[in-house]
Amino acid sequence: MTLPTLRPRALAAVAAVGLSALLLAGCGASAEPTPTETIGTDAPTQAPTDAAPVPTAGPSATAADLTCETLLSQDLLDELAAKGWTAKEAPFAAGGVTLDKGLQCTWADYAVPSGNLMIFGWAPITPDQAKAMQQGLGAKGWLRETDGDTVYITEDPTQAPTTDENGYGMTYEFGDGWVTVADVKQNLLLIQRPAS
Known part of the structure; x- marks a missing residue:
């Protein structure tokens, strides 16, 4: 199995200016952004629309362990x-x-x-919690995209310290009863969601 290239997230408060420039130079966006919506406003924004496939559950992990x-x-x-x-x-x-009941690592x-x-994380989530979390992120300028029943909330790429090859920074993925997070959207594919 060939793993995707790991894309580290820069910590602006810790990384030196030279290190930040080096990290960002290797992680620039290669896809042309297309309009998407900003949560909580009517103004259009820019973000790529390539949606990551829904990750599959791990072979033996459950939410309990x-x-x-x-x-x-x-x-x-x-x-x-x-x-x-x-x-x-x-x-x-x-x-x-x-x-x-969730975990962020x-x-x-x-x-x-x-x-x-x-960063990788997973948690079970109720519809009310999902709505509140999405609205809270939107109030901070995060961007919303949908792919069928899946909702993605991602950092504004102009504010993200690191992005994947499609221009996405830290991203939350909301599914039916669960939410995941990764430092860049592409890394959501690496998460092995627990079995219910």
Whole structure:
């Protein structure tokens, strides 16, 4: 299995100007943006429209045994371990909503201060929680796209410290009863959603 190129998210508060420029130079957008909607306003905005396929559930993980390791494939875990990266767990929270049964993991080499990191998260979510989270993110200028029943809420690409090859920064994906997050939209494909 060939893994996608890992795209670290720059921490603006930590990364030096030179490091930030180097990271952003390698992560520029290659797709021409097309209009999408901004949540909470009538003004059109720009964002790519390529929708990522819905990730499949992991073979053995369930919501009850959710960990940073069960969210990712063994191949990706091996790649992260080879780079010396480990995960720090946090509650799944966004847009003023905290989901108690969810998990957000920030992967990095914490032994070396650099600003390179990856974020993966998953949580069960009710329709009311999803609506509140989407509205909260929209109030902060995040952009909304839909693909069938799936909703994507992503950072405004002009504000994102790092983007994937299609110009997407940190992105939340809302499905039927669940939500995922990754540091860039392309990395949503790496998440192994727990079985119900």
